[in-house]
Amino acid sequence: MFTAISAFDRGFKVTFIEDATGTVNTDETYEMKGLDIKDFARTVLHWSNVIEVLDFEEYVEDYDLNRKKQNLEKLK
Secondary structure, eight states, X not given: OHHHHHHHHTXXXXXEEGGXXXXXXXXXXXXXXXXXXXXXXXXXXXXXXXXXXXXXXXXXXXXXXXXXXXXXXXXX
16 A cells, blocks of 8 residues: 555556455554454545556456557557
8 A cells, every 4th residue: 555655656657456455464453443454455545536446357357458449549
């Protein structure tokens, strides 16, 4: 999450893949019983409206379509 925010701050377009989120911490680490850390990180980034948040299937579908469009435009 922090890397995504830092990259955006430095001018990069950022896509955050939900399925690639990982943590070694637990709800006990933050003393917040029932906290789903991965869900929390995804939600914060999504609400930012500046970082694209996709699950892996959405990413593959969206970026495969974009790549096909770019290839078609090159042929024109």
